[in-house]
Amino acid sequence: MRPIIRQLDDSAINRIAAGEVVERPASAVKELVENAIDAGARRITVEIADGGKTLIRVIDDGCGMTGAELPLALSRHATSKIDGSDLLDIHSFGFRGEALPSLGAVGRLTIQSRAAGEEGAEVSVSGGEMTAVKPCALNGGTVVMLRDLFYATPARLKFMRTDRAEMQAISEVIKRLAMAEPSVGFTLRDVSEGRDRVTFRADPCSGDxxxxxxxxxxxxxxxxxxxxxxxxxxxxxxxxxxxxxxxxxxxxxxxxxxxxxxxxxxxxxxxxxxxxxxxxxxxxxxxxxxxxxxxxxxxxxxxxxxxxxxxxxxxxxxxxxxxxxxxxxxxxxxxxxGHRASSTVAGATLGAMRPEPSGPPRVYQMDRPSQGALASSWRAQAPQPMPERPLGERPAPEPAGFAEFSQDYSGRVDVVETPETDAAQPVEALPLGAARGQVHENYIIAQTGDGVVIVDQHAAHERLVYEKLKRQMAERGVAAQALLIPEIVEFSADDLSRLLGIADELSRMGLTIEAFGGTAVAVRETPAILGEVNAKALLTDILDELSDYGSSQLVQEKIEAILSRVACHGSIRSGRRMRAEEMNALLREMEATPHSGQCNHGRPTYVELKLADIERLFGRT
Incomplete structure (x- = not known):
């Protein structure tokens, strides 16, 4: 039989719309909190039970609504945010007028509100059926309570995740809205099973x-x-x-x-x-x-x-x-x-240095030494006997204490002399300090005015060489290699249009393409630094990036990856012993080169430890 066209009732329309607007409890929280922000609320409290499946309550101190406005607010496409004359001139979070009727269609919704100078009013809607407006006691603002979400559409309940996962999603929604509105205070409470636990709180922030x-x-x-x-x-x-x-x-x-x-x-x-x-x-x-x-x-x-x-x-x-x-x-x-690196690097370093706790905390009290230990200590610290000398010869300087231990037990470190430029300039004036030594032929130890800097010489020099290669490429351009026989690649009409749309950008990176009739493109030049190139695979990858991100940096990333490998092979290798002037020259170049705080892969090139933190490691503070 021929299907008959019929008009759906309002309840069915609202449940269909709810499938787009209210996907999960977090979606309902988002709509309700956005309404509170649009109402001018300064403090918003959200209470959740069972991950929002059984209760969502949003309390705000906004402008509120009158009893006459409550039924209209629950009507589809009724809103105070826009007048409908210009759908692009939007200055509020909400404007479609779909959230409240959609929530009322799939759950049990109750709204209590009071506008300034008016009496408080309350209205409820359950499964699309609205009750009459009645008075209620309320100081001001609005309280929206949503119970039994999706009870009217049980099939949707099967797609709900665990209470913990839904609560996490709600928390993320609140946090994003809190970032968008720093002047508004937000409180998120978990009231499941009779408890009242604040899971997130952000007080209003003032200032510029x-x-x-x-x-x-x-x-x-x-x-x-x-x-x-x-x-x-x-x-x-x-x-x-x-x-x-x-x-x-x-x-x-x-x-x-x-x-x-x-x-x-x-x-x-x-x-x-x-x-x-x-x-x-x-x-x-x-x-x-x-x-x-x-x-x-x-x-x-x-x-x-x-x-x-x-x-x-x-x-x-x-x-x-x-x-x-x-x-x-x-x-x-x-x-x-510049060369700045994150402070978390130093924190992780200090954390790695802290000894693992074992047993009860140690009481730092000097034990009473035995008489034998005291005698050994006195002998070790006693001045050495003066050697006999010829008559008229000047006496030799008195040996220092612990003289017999100086050869076998000393952890002596060779002092690195700093260049004259560093000697003339105070150490405090140098961000990365002055080199004092090199350990394991890979790490430079430098002293600053208030701490110590440890530099990975290979990673740091690799970044410096890489930045230099990039500057040279920017000045001279990307050398292109003309193909003896242009490579012809077939694409769909849409893909061809997208490729030709960025042809000029690709040409600046050394990849020259042009239309070849029909849906084919001819690849005439490729970046010389890439060597032999599979043009079809490269263009396909570029199209994938255009589809995912709306733009493509693939050619540039491939060129920079090669420059990065060249920099890696051309930089100071681990295991090379450096002279003092070389180490200080590396530190000064790092200070003058942007991005030198991280290597080509985002890892830090140096770690700075403050003297106060080092002293805490040894219990000196």
Whole structure:
């Protein structure tokens, strides 16, 4: 029989929409907390039971709603955020008017609210069925309580994860929103099984842009991140980039510490993540990921927020400008950091030096020595007998104590004389100090004004040579090798269009391609430094990167990888004994070269230990 077209009822429409807006308890928390922020709340409390499956309660001190507005707030596509005349002019988190009716369609939703000068009111909706508005006692603001999420759609409950996993997802949502709004206080409580445990708390931060942001990021991402992060503030063609980006030596094994915001909204955008990867590509291996909190601000008409109901994806009108801004701003900040390395390197070094505790804590009290031990000590410290000398000869200097131990038990270290330039300049004025010795023919020991620096001579020199090779390549350009017979490669029409769109960029890197009729491209030149190249495989990999990140740095990364290998083979080898002037020259060049704080793979090239920390190791403080 011919299918009949019918209009679905409101309950079915709301349950269908809920499948897009409310994927899991964390999605419900996100929508409710964003509504509280849009209402001007200064403090928001979220209470969760059983990972949000049985209870989600959001309490705020915002502007509230009147009793007459509550039924309208539960209607689909009813909102106070926009008037519908311009869907691009969005200045709030919410604007679609879908969250509350969707939550009411799949759970038991109760809203209590009170606007200034009005009486408190309450309304409930369960499975899409709304009750009448009734009065309630409330000081101000709004309390939204959601019970039994997905009870109206039991099939969705089968996709829920464990309570612990859902609570972790909720915590991540709260933390991202807390980073976006430093002036708002957030509290997350776990009230499962009658307990009341605060799992996350962030008090409101005051001050200017960077002070408030740095304070909030210390609460959310930890003080170590802010201590090892660089301030970012750059602008280009109407786009502004602010935030904090960590040093390469403060990296993570996954991308969990990458937080990106567009006009204050947390987003997950492949183009932005691709730009971030490109900015750090020269400092980290593919297995390591940078830690950042970056905010892109622009005119709302330059970005489309209405891409997905969850509002986690955006589309920029000028994605190339945004990508270039992120890459250039991060690389400029990393270059200005010079030879700086993260403080966590020194912390890990000191942690490795601490002895493992064994047995009860030792009481540092001088034991009473025996008479035999005292006699041996006195003999060891007694001056040596004066040798007989001819009449008229000057007496020899008196030997120091422990003279008989000086040959067999001494751990003498040869003193390294510093160059005259270092002697004329105080050690305190040199960031990496003056070389005092070399151990195991690989590590340079330098003394600073307030500590000690240990330098990996091979890793440090490898980075210096690599930066020099890159400068030479930038000045002279990438040498291209013309192919005697151009290689013809067939692609689909879409892939051909994407490749030809970046042909000029590839040409600057020594890879010249041009259309060859139909859906084929002709590869006429390849970078000479790469040697023999499989053009089809290279172009396919470039297309994969374009699909994943919206841009491709593959050719540049391959060239830089070869330069890195050349630098590795041309640098000072481990096991080579260096002279004092060579060691000091290496330290001075490190101070003058950007990015010298990490090797080509993101590992630190030196460790700095403060004298106070070293003294604590020996119990001197």
């Amino acid at each position: 842009l960077f002070d408030a942001l740095r304070g909030r990021l210390s609460q959310v991402m930890g003080a170590e991140f802010t201590e090892n992060a660089l301030s970012i503030d750059a602008e280009r063609e109407g786009f502004r980039l602010t935030g904090l980006a960590a040093l390469p030596t403060y990296s993570r094994g996954s991308s969990v510490a990458q937080h990106l915001f567009v006009n204050g909204r947390p987003v997950q955008d492949r183009m932005l993540h691709g730009a971030l990867r490109g900015a750090y590509a020269d400092f980290l291996s593919r297995e390591r990921h940078p830690a950042v909190a970056l905010f892109v601000d622009c005119d709302p008409h330059k970005v489309d927020m209405n891409v997905h109901p969850a509002k986690s994806e955006v589309r920029f009108r000028e994605p190339g400008v945004v990508r270039g801004l992120i890459v250039s701003a991060l690389r400029h900040a990393l270059a200005e950091a």
